[in-house]
Amino acid sequence: MSEAPLFSDRPINVCVTGAAGQIAYSLLPLIAGGKVFGPQQLVSLRLLEIESALPVLQGVVMELEDCAFPLLHSIFTTSDAKEAFRSCDVAVLLGAFPRKQGMERKDLLEKNAGIFKEQGEALNSEADANVRVIVVGNPANTNAYILKHFAPKIPEHNITALTRLDQNRAVSLVARKLGVPLSKVSDVYIWGNHSSTQYPDIFHGSVEGKGKLSDLLDKRYLEETFIPTIQKRGAAVIAARKMSSAMSAANAVADHLHDWLLGSDRIVSMSVPSDGSYGIERGTIFSFPVRVSRGGRYEIVKGLELDEFSKRYIKVTADELYSEKAEALALLS
Amino acid sequence: MRVTVTGAAGQIAYCLLPLLARGDVFGYEQPIELVLLDIEQAQTSLQGVAMELEDGAYPLLTAIHCTSDVNKAFVEADVAILLGAFPRKLGMERRDLLVKNAAIFKEQGEAIRKHAKEHIRILVVGNPANTNAAVLAQYASNIDKKQITALSRLDQNRATSFVAKKLKISPEEVKNVFVWGNHSNTQYPDLFNGVTNRGPLPDWLRDEKFLRDEFIPVIQERGAAVIKARKLSSAMSAANAVKDHLRDWFLGTQDIVNMVVCSDGSYGIKKGIFFSFPCYCPGNGTFEIVPHFPWSSFGEPWIERTKKELYEEWEQAFTALFPKSSL
Numbered sequence: 110m111s112e113a114p115l116f117s118d119r120p121i122n123v124c125v126t127g128a129a130g131q132i133a134y135s136l137l138p139l140i141a142g143g144k145v146f147g148p149q150q151l152v153s154l155r156l157l158e159i160e161s162a163l164p165v166l167q168g169v170v171m172e173l174e175d176c177a178f179p180l181l182h183s184i185f186t187t188s189d190a191k192e193a194f195r196s197c198d199v200a201v202l203l204g205a206f207p208r209k210q211g212m213e214r215k216d217l218l219e220k221n222a223g224i225f226k227e228q229g230e231a232l233n234s235e236a237d238a239n240v241r242v243i244v245v246g247n248p249a250n251t252n253a254y255i256l257k258h259f260a261p262k263i264p265e266h267n268i269t270a271l272t273r274l275d276q277n278r279a280v281s282l283v284a285r286k287l288g289v290p291l292s293k294v295s296d297v298y299i300w301g302n303h304s305s306t307q308y309p310d311i312f313h314g315s316v317e318g319k320g321k322l323s324d325l326l327d328k329r330y331l332e333e334t335f336i337p338t339i340q341k342r343g344a345a346v347i348a349a350r351k352m353s354s355a356m357s358a359a360n361a362v363a364d365h366l367h368d369w370l371l372g373s374d375r376i377v378s379m380s381v382p383s384d385g386s387y388g389i390e391r392g393t394i395f396s397f398p399v400r401v402s403r404g405g406r407y408e409i410v411k412g413l414e415l416d417e418f419s420k421r422y423i424k425v426t427a428d429e430l431y432s433e434k435a436e437a438l439a440l441l442s
Numbered sequence: 443m444r445v446t447v448t449g450a451a452g453q454i455a456y457c458l459l460p461l462l463a464r465g466d467v468f469g470y471e472q473p474i475e476l477v478l479l480d481i482e483q484a485q486t487s488l489q490g491v492a493m494e495l496e497d498g499a500y501p502l503l504t505a506i507h508c509t510s511d512v513n514k515a516f517v518e519a520d521v522a523i524l525l526g527a528f529p530r531k532l533g534m535e536r537r538d539l540l541v542k543n544a545a546i547f548k549e550q551g552e553a554i555r556k557h558a559k560e561h562i563r564i565l566v567v568g569n570p571a572n573t574n575a576a577v578l579a580q581y582a583s584n585i586d587k588k589q590i591t592a593l594s595r596l597d598q599n600r601a602t603s604f605v606a607k608k609l610k611i612s613p614e615e616v617k618n619v620f621v622w623g624n625h626s627n628t629q630y631p632d633l634f635n636g637v638t639n640r641g642p643l644p645d646w647l648r649d650e651k652f653l654r655d656e657f658i659p660v661i662q663e664r665g666a667a668v669i670k671a672r673k674l675s676s677a678m679s680a681a682n683a684v685k686d687h688l689r690d691w692f693l694g695t696q697d698i699v700n701m702v703v704c705s706d707g708s709y710g711i712k713k714g715i716f717f718s719f720p721c722y723c724p725g726n727g728t729f730e731i732v733p734h735f736p737w738s739s740f741g742e743p744w745i746e747r748t749k750k751e752l753y754e755e756w757e758q759a760f761t762a763l764f765p766k767s768s769l
Contacts, residue, residue, distance in 0.1 A: 135457065138678055144464070168671030175664065175679035177599040177606070177613035277499035285496070292501045342497065349490030356460050357497035 113149065115370060115404070116198075120151035120182040122237070124197040126228070127204025127246060128156035128186070129166040131352065135359030136201070141173055141181040145363050146199075147371060151182045157193035157204070158186070190231035197236050199370070201362065202228065202256070205246025215436065218248065222437045225252045229259030236263070241369065241405045244270040245362055249303045250380050250394040251433040255441070257382065257394070265392070267405070269369070270380035272299040272307065272396035274354070274361035278342050279309040282335065283316075287325060293317040298398040299378040300419075301426025302433075307396065308422035309339040313413055328418060336422070372403035376410055386411055387423070393430050443474045446519040446558075448550070449526025449568060450478035450508070451488040453674065457681030458523070459491065463500040467688045475505040479515035480526065512553045519558040523684065524550065524578075527568025540570060540755055541762040547574045548763060551581025560585065563727040565688060566592040567680065571625045572702050572716040573755040577763065579704060579716075587714075588729070591691070592702035594629070594718035596676070596683035597621040601631040601661050605638075608647060615639040620720045620735065621661070621700050623748025624755070629718065630744035631661040635735050650740055658744070694725025698732055708733055709745075715752050 115121060123140060125133055133156075139145055141152055154173075158166045163186065170184050187193050194200060206220035225244075232240065240263060244253035249270040257268045276299045284291045296314040301307050311331065314322040326335065338345075346354045368377050380396040383389040386409050387397075399407040415423065445462060447455055455478075461467055462474060476495070480488050485508065492506045509515050516522065528542040547566075554562060562585060566575040571592040579590050598621050599613075606613040619636040621629050633653065636643045646652065660667075668676045690699050702718045705711040708731045709719070721729040737745055 134678060135460070138457070138682060142466075142682075144466075165672055168668050168673075169678075171664070171668050171671060172676055172679040174603050174607065175596065175600045175668075175676065176682040177603040179612050179614040274497065278497045281496050281499045290501070290504075291499055342493070346490050346493050346497075349486055349493060351487070354494055354497065356456060356491075357494040360460055360498045 114147055115150055120153040121146050121199065122153050122155060122197045123199045123201065124155040124157060124193050125201045125203060126157040126190075126193065127202070129158045129162040129169055130203060131355035132203045132245065132358050132362070134169065135355045136203070136362055137169065137173060138176060138178075139359065139363045141176065141178045143178070143180040145366050145370075148180075151180050153183045154181070154185065155193050155195070155197055156184065156186045157190060158188060160188045163188060190228055191235050194228075194231050194235040197240055199366065200232060200236060200240055200242045201366070202242065202244045202246055202252070203362075205252060218251065218433065218437055219440045221246070221248065221252050222255050222440050225255040226259050226441060229256040232256070233260040233262050238262070239405070240267060242268045243362065243365060244268070245358065247303070248433060250396075250430055251437050253380065253394040254392075254434055255437055257392075258438075265382045266407070268382065268394070269365070270303060270394055271358075271362060271365055272303050272378045272380050273365040274358050275299040275303065275307055275309060275339060275396075276378040277357070277361055277364065279311075279339050282338060283311065283314070283322065283326070286335075287316060287319070289316050289319065293319075296376060296398075297322070298376070299396045300423050301396055302430050303380060303396065304426075304429065305340045306426040306429045307340055308419065308426055309336055310419055311335070312416070312419060313398075368401050369407060370403070370405050373401050376400055379407065381407065381409065384409060387415065389427055390431060393427070393434060395427065395430060443468060443472055443520045444477060444518055445474050445521045445523065446477040446479060446515050447523045447525060448479045448515070449524070451480040451484035451491055452525060453677035454525045454567065454680045454684070456491065457677045458525070458684055459495060460498060461681060461685045463495055463498055463503040465502045467685050468692055470502070473502050473504045475507075476503065477507045477509065477515055477519065479509055479512065482510045485510055512549055513557060516550070516553045516557045519554070519562055521688070522554065522558065522562060522564045523688070524564065524566045524568055524574070527574060537758055540573060540758050543568070543570065543574050544577050544759040544762050547577040548581050551578040554578070554582040555584050561727075562589060563691065564590045565684065566590070566702075567684060569625065570755060572718075572752055573759050575702060575716040576704075576714065576756055577759055580763075587704040589727070590704065591687070591729075592625065592716055593680075593683060593687055594621050594625050594700045594702045595687040596680050597625065597629055597631065597661060597718070598700035599679070599683055599686065600664050601633075604657065604661060605633065605636060605643065605647065609638065609644075611638060611640075618698055618720070618735075620698075622718055622737075622745060624752050625702060625718065626748075626751065627662045628748040628751045629662055630741060630748055631658055632737065632741055633657065634738045634741060653740070690723045691729060692725065692727055695723050699723060701729060703729065703731065706731065711749060712753065715756060717749075717752060
């Protein structure tokens, strides 16, 4: 990959929401340390938080300063979404309304629809026309859908959501199961919603020097162990840590942004607006395997064979997304 | 390379472990195996950390082991990063903290002596870092004291960054800003030898009143300021400093860096005391104290103060460990 900066004459403006939160704490040093946008690219951070979190955010800013990062050009903090998104090239939306005890799914969807409507409108009016967006705050796919709905000036394909965490988990589990180095495993894809209906698909994958994953892993193992383990991994981490995955989520956000902006030789999983591929309704934010190239371009990989086994899983996750989409839109009208 | 990390379920570890796994510390061609030590009560949480490291899909991370057994933890270790220490509790005297930690670092020093690789390199972070390192050195008696260091890079990064911010330049343009002595609020952050790529530091930045009223207290109290804002202590920036310290120690650097190392009598500091000095790092886990940086008469009382504190800490730790001996 080219080491030349994306913008040689200026810093890249990166807005991060939920900036005083756990994922941000793990992600910001990666961004400011040059691990995401390239080792020669200056970075300007625009950090958004709710009013009550601004004092904690000041502590985070102090720590970023205390890292003495050569590529960190400036830090701006605010609780005003419009200010945060002004002229930004990349928007990393970590913040979302957290699920509280006793909260119904409907309530979570409603609270977040409100937030992502406001942020969509702010991005629409303030961000650079070519802004690249990644939605991480859950429910990520539907939050991205809402955002897209209220940011019509932003080219639809520039709005994505994270499933790289699920892909990283899946690749890692395959490598451990087969006792092979990670770097030798390729083409494990995530389809659908970043939820427990996601479909981790090994049928196009292989291990260098050993053959196809579909020959090495049988359907029973996939159905009974592999797929449920990946689908429920988030919950397993929470059960152990008593907190949700921040380190690995931040790492996946860094991978997603790095590959999207700088390109990659490998096919990666990203939740993107469907163009109708694989029968998924146009506009639905759905995780697909994509090819990425330098400058923030991607293309859904077309024409992959999907057998009945895979189609069954894909239908479940697609249906969940259609119903979330409908519910969210109904709440907003 | 086998890297043992203690306090592995804690906050600094959570920020540091991904940097190790990515290759930011030992280089992008160096595979590593992590051995994670923490207390029994933290093992479930530690399992969660191990899961997240797996979920990072790091090509350089070949294995992860979790344990609460200090002897198992140091078997064949090439590097030890000692983040864990007894935390200060409300109402605890400084002396109690020293004594509790002396016991921990005695045990770890003995485990290292018995089980680790002879060429092991050690970085002590858990506070009181300098004295913990001195205790460890006493008990890891089979290894050269030059294999044991403690962290003052965080203080140096803070001081460097402060200067860069004031001058509106990049931190990498600021050189030879040093922090001397104990990693505590008696540390002496020193601009006397500082330079930038464009020339010496301006006079107003080295003005004694400015140093006394602003620069020195800000750096000395920065840790407390971060705690006040975050309600938690510095993990991100501490982990970053650990990364910098280890990377420069192992891979070498042109810059002169601060490390807490065993005094060889340099600068009039008693041999055996672990003191933050400016060091050359040519690579491969070696260092040399840079001998010729003057303190100025302004700096002398500050150095005296931090030196005195360190001598007292060592005396207290030594007395606790060897109650019948004299120093």
